[in-house]
Amino acid sequence: MKVLVTYNMFRDGYSELIEKYDVTFPAEGQESFSYEEVLEMIPEYDVLQSMYNFPVTKELLDKGVNLKIVSNYAAGFENIDVDYATQKGIVITNTPDPVTEPTADMAMGLMLSVMRRIADCDRRLRTNELEWGLLDNLGYSLWGKTLGIYGMGRIGQALARRAKAAGMKIIYNNRRPVDPHIESLYDAKYVSFDELLAASDVISLNAPNTPQTHHIINKETISKMKPTATIINTARGPLINEKELADALRSRQIYGAGLDVFEGGHKVSEELLDLDNVVLTPHTGTQTYDVRNEMAAFVSRNIINFFEGGTVCRVN
Amino acid sequence: MKVLVTYNMFRDGYSELIEKYDVTFPAEGQESFSYEEVLEMIPEYDVLQSMYNFPVTKELLDKGVNLKIVSNYAAGFENIDVDYATQKGIVITNTPDPVTEPTADMAMGLMLSVMRRIADCDRRLRTNELEWGLLDNLGYSLWGKTLGIYGMGRIGQALARRAKAAGMKIIYNNRRPVDPHIESLYDAKYVSFDELLAASDVISLNAPNTPQTHHIINKETISKMKPTATIINTARGPLINEKELADALRSRQIYGAGLDVFEGGHKVSEELLDLDNVVLTPHTGTQTYDVRNEMAAFVSRNIINFFEGGTVCRVN
Numbered sequence: 088m089k090v091l092v093t094y095n096m097f098r099d100g101y102s103e104l105i106e107k108y109d110v111t112f113p114a115e116g117q118e119s120f121s122y123e124e125v126l127e128m129i130p131e132y133d134v135l136q137s138m139y140n141f142p143v144t145k146e147l148l149d150k151g152v153n154l155k156i157v158s159n160y161a162a163g164f165e166n167i168d169v170d171y172a173t174q175k176g177i178v179i180t181n182t183p184d185p186v187t188e189p190t191a192d193m194a195m196g197l198m199l200s201v202m203r204r205i206a207d208c209d210r211r212l213r214t215n216e217l218e219w220g221l222l223d224n225l226g227y228s229l230w231g232k233t234l235g236i237y238g239m240g241r242i243g244q245a246l247a248r249r250a251k252a253a254g255m256k257i258i259y260n261n262r263r264p265v266d267p268h269i270e271s272l273y274d275a276k277y278v279s280f281d282e283l284l285a286a287s288d289v290i291s292l293n294a295p296n297t298p299q300t301h302h303i304i305n306k307e308t309i310s311k312m313k314p315t316a317t318i319i320n321t322a323r324g325p326l327i328n329e330k331e332l333a334d335a336l337r338s339r340q341i342y343g344a345g346l347d348v349f350e351g352g353h354k355v356s357e358e359l360l361d362l363d364n365v366v367l368t369p370h371t372g373t374q375t376y377d378v379r380n381e382m383a384a385f386v387s388r389n390i391i392n393f394f395e396g397g398t399v400c401r402v403n
Numbered sequence: 404m405k406v407l408v409t410y411n412m413f414r415d416g417y418s419e420l421i422e423k424y425d426v427t428f429p430a431e432g433q434e435s436f437s438y439e440e441v442l443e444m445i446p447e448y449d450v451l452q453s454m455y456n457f458p459v460t461k462e463l464l465d466k467g468v469n470l471k472i473v474s475n476y477a478a479g480f481e482n483i484d485v486d487y488a489t490q491k492g493i494v495i496t497n498t499p500d501p502v503t504e505p506t507a508d509m510a511m512g513l514m515l516s517v518m519r520r521i522a523d524c525d526r527r528l529r530t531n532e533l534e535w536g537l538l539d540n541l542g543y544s545l546w547g548k549t550l551g552i553y554g555m556g557r558i559g560q561a562l563a564r565r566a567k568a569a570g571m572k573i574i575y576n577n578r579r580p581v582d583p584h585i586e587s588l589y590d591a592k593y594v595s596f597d598e599l600l601a602a603s604d605v606i607s608l609n610a611p612n613t614p615q616t617h618h619i620i621n622k623e624t625i626s627k628m629k630p631t632a633t634i635i636n637t638a639r640g641p642l643i644n645e646k647e648l649a650d651a652l653r654s655r656q657i658y659g660a661g662l663d664v665f666e667g668g669h670k671v672s673e674e675l676l677d678l679d680n681v682v683l684t685p686h687t688g689t690q691t692y693d694v695r696n697e698m699a700a701f702v703s704r705n706i707i708n709f710f711e712g713g714t715v716c717r718v719n
């Protein structure tokens with residue numbers, strides 16, 4: 088079997104795949120194959136191992152006359168024309184598991200950084216702009232506060248586990264209530280979205296980007312939140328109307344926000360950059376050495392199991 | 404009863420005390436009474452409610468001829484000559500409880516901020532100094548990592564609860580092993596200090612400052628740590644030889660550090676200020692609105708219960 092890997096990732100996680108199959112990576116010093124390069128090479132490959140942002144188009148799927156499986160390095164698969172792959176009988180796989188706990192850590196880390204003003208203080212301390220008095224740099228405790236989780240999937244639940252251990256009460260909104268057993272694990276209570284807005288001290292977005300979730304945080308929904316509320320987004324940028332959130336943060340209509348994802352992808356709204364009540368990270372929700380290696384092992388396992396039997400994380 | 408409060412704190416937490424007794428606060432606009440002012444006023448007071456950094460000296464205790472109790476606004480009481488107060492039959496009380504969970508949150512927040520590079524990325528993102536690539540800004544996952552807690556008291560245990568929920572393994576070193584029931588709550592294992600140094604991915608200091616703990620983190624002990632290790636200090640500055648830690652961070656001998664306390668008190672070593680693998684906060688471990696009000700309620704309760712019966716948190 089011939090496997091084409093589009094990105095020059097560390098090899099640690101690929102060791103089993105490399106042992107079993109004929110695997111092509113970009114040459115040393117080249118970060119990744121371009122779309123054009125892959126288009127030219129794809130006819131002779133059985134497997135494409137694509138990165139999260141590599142476009143797997145109709146054109147590419149048509150050219151891949153020997154293609155049996157596209158193993159995507161991501162929990163999402165927006166980069167792939169899945170419907171067309173399904174029509175052609177090409178299997179698409181993803182890697183949901185390795186990203187769950189690290190993304191929940193990121194949500195928790197942003198929450199603590201906003202509520203306890205960690206990033207803000209670190210920045211001002213380095214430029215000698217802060218006072219150390221008893222009533223300076225005050226943030227909010229987590230203990231006894233209410234966390235509203237919008238989207239109670241794997242990541243929402245992993246966040247609930249952490250927040251409960253920090254003494255928070257958990258409420259959530261989801262397309263439908265989760266299993267009562269899961270609710271009882273976290274003492275989590277299902278509420279309407281309006282109740283979530285009104286009752287939460289912290290709202291964490293953990294839902295996918297769909298027409299229903301698009302701009303779910305906007306001027307109107309922000310107006311229903313507590314003046315001490317904090318918003319955390321480690322899910323998808325378009326869930327928030329970034330301009331309207333920036334206005335609310337600037338006027339101190341709410342307490343703060345922690346954002347790992349942005350409407351403009353790798354472009355953060357200028358309005359956010361000089362605010363001290365927001366913590367901004369460059370989509371690092373899953374950016375750890377551990378995740379990189381675990382995901383490489385996961386895409387490899389999806390490919391090997393597809394050919395040899397075993398669990399394959401299929402999305403079609 | 405006449406109560407003298409040295410600091411102009413928000414009144415919310417003091418409402419019951421104010422209702423029951425004759426309470427004197429500094430005048431509006433004055434942050435706190437000076438030592439000299441208190442020395443002059445103290446003879447007519449039954450109660451002194453001191454702040455954590457207000458010196459309660461032999462001289463002051465001698466002048467306080469009607470003094471029955473000093474209710475200190477702090478978990479610590481290094482600001483008070485406790486032995487001399489004991490000789491004179493003056494009761495000293497402290498406020499350990501309200502600080503436990505917020506300090507554990509701070510340790511967790513610093514750990515996440517260092518391991519996931521939150522403060523570092525936030526700072527560089529605002530100045531457009533960072534790349535967003537797949538192998539940029541990589542940190543470390545918490546899941547499966549080993550947290551070594553040095554000092555398994557209330558705060559150490561509250562941190563263990565959080566870290567366990569994030570999938571970490573807990574080892575600890577303490578003057579003596581804690582109750583097996585507590586160990587089993589957190590799957591925590593007692594180890595020697597040398598084992599703690601060698602086996603931990605993160606070491607959190609949660610011990611008091613004593614001759615035994617002074618500079619417990621130094622060049623020699625750092626040399627026994629993993630090259631990927633992170634050190635968190637939310638306890639007391641002198642536990643770390645700050646200069647030797649800065650050297651180790653600069654040469655990347657270890658991965659990072661999160662520091663809320665410093666050897667020089669409110670003065671951070673210059674060597675630390677330009678390092679990107681350290682997160683620095685200005686002793687904000689208990690700096691929340693919630694803690695300020697809870698501690699005011701706590702010092703009030705210590706005073707009221709002393710006179711009317713009930714639990715008093717005495718240190719002598």
